[in-house]
Amino acid sequence: MLMPFPAPRAFRSCTASDLLWHGVAIVVCLLAGSLLGWYSDRFWVIGADSYGMVGLIVFSYIGSALSSRRGLSFAKTDLLTTAFVSILFWFLLTSAVLVLSKRYFSRTYLLGAFMVALLWQALQLRLQKPNRYRLALIPGGLADALPGLGSIDWQILDTPRFVQVEAVMKDPYHTSDPQWRRFVAEQSLRGIPMLHVAAVYEGLTGRVSLEHHSEAFLEGWRLPVLYPHIKRLTDICAVLLSLPLGLPLMLLVALLVRLDSKGSVLFWQERVGQGGTSFRMVKFRTMGVDAEKEGSRFARSNDDRITRVGRISRKFRLDELPQFWNVLHGEMSIIGPRREQAGFAEQFSKQIPLYPYRHMVKPGLTGWAQVHHGYAAGADETTEKLTYDLYYMKHLSLWLDMLIVFKTLKTIFTGFGAR
Known part of the structure; x- marks a missing residue:
């Protein structure tokens, strides 16, 4: 087991x-x-x-x-x-x-x-030094990506042999050789735990392996019963308490947007929320009025569609302040997966396994993926961000949200991941 x-x-x-x-x-x-x-x-x-x-x-x-x-x-x-x-x-x-x-x-x-x-x-x-594990690793599959991660004494087994370790790790999808299966059984009889490499990978990287959770992700995870209600109350209180500082700041940004370029101060766009339902997200406009006349596309580094004020507000996430309205309205949370455009969400749902599962929770202003990966432009980067989103969903808790808030403040001050 x-x-x-x-x-x-x-x-x-x-x-x-x-x-x-x-x-x-x-x-x-x-x-x-x-x-x-x-x-x-x-x-x-x-x-x-x-x-x-x-x-x-x-x-x-x-x-x-x-x-x-x-x-x-x-x-x-x-x-x-x-x-x-x-x-x-x-x-x-x-x-x-x-x-x-x-x-x-x-x-x-x-x-x-x-x-x-x-x-x-x-x-x-x-x-007080943390535990330093001594783990044996059976090569193959996801196990090959583990050596070098974490403060762990890795014992890579080239052949089935006994080693004094706390646990043995294996990838069940790549451990079909009879010799290795017999070795695993012998270690189990000695009382040495068997660890799934996907669980070890998740614990060391803060990401979920899509390959190893494609069939069993929902079986081991359920939305907590009480915490979503606590989170909703916390969202409302946080928005209301931030208004004395947030409203003057939003008025200043709105004035700068108006002076910098023609067009509406606010930008409304259809995004996908919890359960796959659509809602209209609001933010400060950061691009020219004709930026999407040829259709929606991802923002690039040094994108010429972005205005001067828009570039600054994107870097420090000031353009997202109006989304407090979406939070109060219950369409978003302060913390959750990034809200995606409806067209892109439909495209990624067809291209990326497990992508629709990120819609089981409300999208957020910030999240585990945003603070560790930044902006995603394309299917490959979105796939990588999904591994962080699923980790957040599996470990959804007050303590993880607290860490994300702190990391978000660091992200805002450094401008990490902005485009």
């Missing part, structure tokens, strides 16, 4: 020393807040009026520590990013609870606790 792949970035199970480390960290977080807020005796000596805030800080630290471990189970994540995103999320949640409850609290106290928690957990992740 093929076993699931244990993420190579996952750490050992929690030990007594880990509990002691985090216990000391919680005490230091509370003391740091008191030291920074020494001028307020309400927080230097913990009293009845501060129990609520202190309890929330303890809760936030524990939640962030657990979330960091969960975040490291995803592919293409690093230690510091995971710790920062996790701690920031939980302390922002604590701040929101304190503000909504209208209880008195110290912002200095919260800031001090946040900084100590970040430094403490980052130090622990640096000192």
